[in-house]
Amino acid sequence: MTTFGYEQSLGYDRRATRLLTGLYRRIATDIDTRTAHSTTVIDLGTGPGKLLSHLAARRPDLRLHGIDLSPHMIDIARRTLADHAVDLAVADVADLPHPDASIDVAVSSLSMHEWPDLSAAVTELRRVLRPAGIAALYDFRFTRTHEIRRALSTVFGAVETETIRLPWHPVAVITCYRVSA
Numbered sequence: 001m002t003t004f005g006y007e008q009s010l011g012y013d014r015r016a017t018r019l020l021t022g023l024y025r026r027i028a029t030d031i032d033t034r035t036a037h038s039t040t041v042i043d044l045g046t047g048p049g050k051l052l053s054h055l056a057a058r059r060p061d062l063r064l065h066g067i068d069l070s071p072h073m074i075d076i077a078r079r080t081l082a083d084h085a086v087d088l089a090v091a092d093v094a095d096l097p098h099p100d101a102s103i104d105v106a107v108s109s110l111s112m113h114e115w116p117d118l119s120a121a122v123t124e125l126r127r128v129l130r131p132a133g134i135a136a137l138y139d140f141r142f143t144r145t146h147e148i149r150r151a152l153s154t155v156f157g158a159v160e161t162e163t164i165r166l167p168w169h170p171v172a173v174i175t176c177y178r179v180s181a
């Protein structure tokens, strides 16, 4: 399996800051409005940790976790989040180091299309979510849409979707998939 290398991770970090700040802000607002005090939130495929830094700034009460397959991305995320108490780990979304039923809210941005085994990842997501826990998973509209929806509905049943257009980004149309445990 290929992961983001050192140079690629640094390049992504720079591009994400330039192009995706509005998306992170929007997702952070969405999570903010759906979470109670001290909720446990995980960002799957967190990359350089930008979304977590928006969440940490907005909601210092949240217990934040982030995982990514790339150790280089996690190194950058550790620097991004140096001023916040966020638990970060190198891990595959299909093999999370978290106990069963330990997470209230799972979020992911622009990562799912890279997960090699969507069914295994979604099954793992279901394992770590608490009863009534929720997931809000954001990805490009036209990448593996049917496959993602099928994997989610097989494990969670109902899947709500929302289309988001990023006016500040020249090409991006994003789908948010929402499920609950």
Ligand SMILES: C[S@@+](CC[C@H](N)C(=O)[O-])C[C@H]1O[C@@H](n2cnc3c(N)ncnc32)[C@H](O)[C@@H]1O
Pocket (backbone or CB within 6 Å): 003, 004, 016, 020, 044, 045, 046, 047, 048, 049, 050, 051, 067, 068, 069, 070, 073, 091, 092, 093, 094, 108, 109, 110, 111, 114, 115, 116
């Ligand atoms: C395009 S980046 C998005 C990063 C971040 N979520 C963001 O929105 O800026 C995709 C990330 O997903 C991670 N990723 C891909 N497959 C993964 C897997 N199986 N488990 C965990 N992370 C994975 C990659 O290493 C990469 O950091």
